Amino acid sequence: MKNKFNRRKAFYIALATLVAIIIWIYADLTGNPDGTPRIVSKEFKDVPIEYVDENSTLAQRGLMLLEEGTDTTVDVKLQGTRWDLAKVDRDDLLIQADLSNITATGTQTVANKSSFRDRTLSQIVSYEDIRPYTATVNIGELYKKSVDVHYEIVGNVAAGYSGGELEISPAGFEIRGQKEILDQISYAKVTLDIGTDAMATVSRELSYQYYDENGQLVNSENVHSNVDAIQVTLPVNVTKEVDLVMNFKESPGASLSNVTYKITPAKITISGDAEQLRGVDSLVLADFNLVELNSAALYNYVIPVPEGCENLSGTSQATLQLSFKDMTEADITTSRIQYENLLTEGKYVDLLTLEVTVHIFGTSADVARVEPDDILVVADLTDFNNAAGSYTVPAKVLVDTTGDIGVSGNYQVRVDIREGSAPTEEKPAEEPLE
Numbered sequence: 001m002k003n004k005f006n007r008r009k010a011f012y013i014a015l016a017t018l019v020a021i022i023i024w025i026y027a028d029l030t031g032n033p034d035g036t037p038r039i040v041s042k043e044f045k046d047v048p049i050e051y052v053d054e055n056s057t058l059a060q061r062g063l064m065l066l067e068e069g070t071d072t073t074v075d076v077k078l079q080g081t082r083w084d085l086a087k088v089d090r091d092d093l094l095i096q097a098d099l100s101n102i103t104a105t106g107t108q109t110v111a112n113k114s115s116f117r118d119r120t121l122s123q124i125v126s127y128e129d130i131r132p133y134t135a136t137v138n139i140g141e142l143y144k145k146s147v148d149v150h151y152e153i154v155g156n157v158a159a160g161y162s163g164g165e166l167e168i169s170p171a172g173f174e175i176r177g178q179k180e181i182l183d184q185i186s187y188a189k190v191t192l193d194i195g196t197d198a199m200a201t202v203s204r205e206l207s208y209q210y211y212d213e214n215g216q217l218v219n220s221e222n223v224h225s226n227v228d229a230i231q232v233t234l235p236v237n238v239t240k241e242v243d244l245v246m247n248f249k250e251s252p253g254a255s256l257s258n259v260t261y262k263i264t265p266a267k268i269t270i271s272g273d274a275e276q277l278r279g280v281d282s283l284v285l286a287d288f289n290l291v292e293l294n295s296a297a298l299y300n301y302v303i304p305v306p307e308g309c310e311n312l313s314g315t316s317q318a319t320l321q322l323s324f325k326d327m328t329e330a331d332i333t334t335s336r337i338q339y340e341n342l343l344t345e346g347k348y349v350d351l352l353t354l355e356v357t358v359h360i361f362g363t364s365a366d367v368a369r370v371e372p373d374d375i376l377v378v379a380d381l382t383d384f385n386n387a388a389g390s391y392t393v394p395a396k397v398l399v400d401t402t403g404d405i406g407v408s409g410n411y412q413v414r415v416d417i418r419e420g421s422a423p424t425e426e427k428p429a430e431e432p433l434e
Contacts, residue, residue, distance in 0.1 A: 041128055042085040046073040047093050049112065049135055053100040055224065061103060062142045064176060067222055069138030074112060080125035088125055092116050097135045105141055109134040143179040148172045149208065149230055150189045157236055158197035161274055164235030166192075173227040175210075181222055186213040190230045200275045203233040238274040241267050243282040244303065244318050252399075253362040253406020254290035254324075261322035265315060272309025280306065285318055291406065296323035329361045329408075334375040337413060339393075344385040351379070352390065352414040358397050359409050366403030374401045379413040390416045 049072055054065050074095055078085060094117050097110045112135050114127045149168050157163050168190075175182060190206040208230050210218040244263050248256050263285070270277070285301040299320040305311045335355050342349060356377045360367060376398045384391055395413045399405045 037081045039079055040082055040085065041077050041079050042088070043075065043077045044090055044093060045075050047076050047090065047095055048073055050094070050096045051137070052096050052098045055226070057100045058102060058139075059142060059176065063102065063105065063139050064142040064178075064224065065099065066138040066140045066178070069107060069136070071132070071135040071137070074135070075131045076114065076127060077129040078125050079128040084124040088116075088121060092118055092121055095130070097137070099137070102137070102139055105139050107136060107138050109136055111135075140178055142176050143182050144174055144176050145182045145185070146172055146174050147185060147188050147210070150187045150211075151232065152189065152191045153194060153234065154191060155194035155196060155198060157194070158199045160238060161199055162237050162239065162271070163194075163198075164237050164273075167231075167233040167235070169231045170227060173225055176224045177222050181218075184212050184218050185210045185223070187211055188230075190232055192232050192234060194234060194236075198234075198236050199238075201233065201235050201273055203231070205229045206232050236274045237271050238277055239269060239271040239312065240277060240280075241269050242280060243267055245282045245284055246320060247284050247287045249287060249289045249291075251289070251291040251406055253360070253366075253404055254293065255404055256290065258325050258327070258363060258404070259290060259293070259322055260325055261320060264319045264321070265313065268303060268311060268313040268315070270305060270309050271312055272306060276306060276308065285320065288320075291408075293322065293324065297321075326363045326365075327361060328364045328367050329359065330367050330370070331357050331359050332370060332372055332375060333357045334372045334377060336373060336376045337379070337395075338376065339379040339381050339413070339415060341380055341382040342385060346419060347385075347388075348418045348420050349381070350416040350418070352416055356395070356397075356411060356413065358407060358411070360399065360405050360407055362403060362405045366401070366405055369403055370399065370401055370405060375399055377411060377413060379415060381415070381417075384415075384417060388417050388419060390414065 051065055058064065076093060076095070078088060080088075094115045096113050096115070098113070099110065102108060102110070112130055112133060114130055116122050149171055151166055151168060153163070153166070173188070175185065175188075187210075188208040189211055190208045192202065192204060192206065194202045206229060208227075210220050210223060212218055244266060246261070246263065248259075250256055268283075270283075283304055283306075285303070288299075301318050301320065303311060303316055303318050333355050337351055337353060337356060339349055339351065358375050358377070360370060360375075377395050378398065379393045379395045381393060384393060392412045392414050395411045397407045397411055399407060
């Protein structure tokens, strides 16, 4: 019974609180005698001032805003209903001071302009007060100076790798500020940490610091520049030995297994970007079709080093010396002649060419095994389906043998194409009966 009473009591307390909140909101929204919403104030302390045209118009006139003696914040008071003011926080407030009308050095005042970063807020709340209404600024003469960017590398590259020339962008830039401060600055410096055992190019966008001629850090609080960061890249190179190879194209009768060749030098040493050369173990000198090799030959090729890499071997050309181990040729005459690709019905083809001499090549043993019946000449009638009469047509040669045999030369067959069907062979006359 007691637990039931406690739960009921808690329910009534929650209900009373909810009713009080509803009454408070209603009173706030219709609190005036005429039923209009009640307007209250809300104050924000130390709202930062944003100065406009400091790095454009003011800098073009050789002037600069000095931090010492310049107002940096204001106190503001907003007005509106409690409900609407609850929607606004400090980050929504925008106080700006325009420096575009300043033309001389010294302490001056500029008006503070108020607005909201979210412009829809201006429809429900407004600025009641800004203190101070004007900002005091201290304007000094702008002094310019160019500084170079120095660097320091932390870490090491892996064994077998080497760091290339560091690339910095920009390598120097202009700084602005009071002369007595800028005179202390000798250079800007970045520090590149490449880690341990770096094996690839390292590229970073780094912040920088100012140093004097003795290498001591200079406070940069009142120094201005238009460079936010320095792009620094350290190429990490690898030195490796790679093979020089040829891309041989084989053909029937001209296989690589029947070739003796030598490339001089067989290897070279190159250096270049580690990532670019990753997986590169050989360089192809050129393509070579073995069917074009007739006898022992010597060829020279420029060694194709990958772009951006360096040939450390001191030679820019390679020599290819090659010949067939065993190569012979022969002319064989065959009477096996056919045609193909006659697709038009009602045509008759008479092969006028009865024999074709074919030039073959290959090893001595393979060529010696080729017989005339191993060679088939096939005339191609693809382009003659609508023709009639006698024509010389192209033909291909097929060699039906287990050996590695190549065929050289172009071949043609003479044919006679006529309308009708092939004549039937006449049967020999029967012997008269005795």
